Amino acid sequence: MTTYAPTTGAELALRGVGLGRSEDPVLDGLDLDIAPGELLAVVGPSGCGKSTLLRTLAGLLAPLDGRVTQDGTPITRPHADRALVFQDDALLPWRTVRANVELPLAIRRAGTRAERRQAAASWLARVGLAAHAHKLPHQLxxxxxxxxxLARALAGGPRAVLMDEPFGALDAQTRADMQDLLVEILHDTGATVVFVTHDVDEALYLGDRVALLGSGRLGAVLDVPHPRERGADTAALRQRILDSL
Incomplete structure (x- = not known):
């Protein structure tokens, strides 16, 4: 049983997507294409619909208008192909660290129980937590x-990973370490990623493109010339994004 075999990233698309009351929509006529294997960072002010966008792509919220698709097929419900990662860790507090990572594999009935344990152990080693496998989440x-x-989300081999400000509550050094870990792991998986953040510098470091969202509407979608290069000269692009928020 492979632990992080390369995958083919999903192609995600929204066409005329609307959600919410007509007089005050959360999303309004949203059109967006996300290429397979791309990391799209989404930035915007609080309440502009970023989290709603992720939940719509995940299949947790059905749009009132328009279509949301994966590889051309309508997204109508959650699927193991798409993993959600939240700012609040959402780990099951009564399950050990290893059991939490095993969960998506158990849901998919992937391999034997021993193989699932081995896969979870490999993922925990991958994220530097092999020694913590038997702890409960509150002990971390x-x-x-x-x-x-992150290990739990990727253990099931999803083709799309939807991340809702996952590092927003971390201190600066831990946040930078998690960004680097994410870059390293995603290089191996090939998954498509939609990464919501308030942090423009984080968006510019991680994203192949940055989508600007405001009041449920999509503004510019900007190419990042040097993604995943710390210290790259992105000052002009950073200022353009800040001016748009």
């Missing part, structure tokens, strides 16, 4: 819990 730091959540 915030950064460690986010590592577990």
């Amino acid at each position: 730091s915030g950064g460690q819990r986010q590592r577990v959540q």
Whole structure:
């Protein structure tokens, strides 16, 4: 049983997507294409619909208008092909760290129980938590819990990973470490990623493109010339994004 075999990223698309009351929509006529294997960072002010966008892509919220598709097929419900990672770790507090990582594999009935345990152990080693497998989530730091959540999300081999400000509550150094870990792991998986953040610098470091969302409407979608290069000269692009928020 492979633990992080390369995958083919999903192609995600929204066409005329609307959600919410007509006089005050959360999303309004949204059109967006996300290429297979792309990391799209989404930035915008609080309440502009970023989390709603992720939940719509996940199949947790059905749009009132328009279509949401994966590889051309309508998204109508959650699927193991799409993993959600939240800012709040959402780990099951009564399950050990290893059991939390095993969960998506158990739901998919992937391999034998022994194989699932081995896969979970491999993922925990991958995120630097092999020694913490038998602990409960409350015994870990915030950064460690986010590592577990990342391992759990990717253990099932999803083709799309939808991340809702997963590092927003972490201190600056832990946040930078988690960003680097995410870059390293995603290089191996090939998954498509939609990453919501308030942090423009985080968006510019992680994203192949940055989508600007405001009041449920999509503004510019900007190419990042040097994604995943710390210290790259993105000052002009950063200022353009800040001016748009």
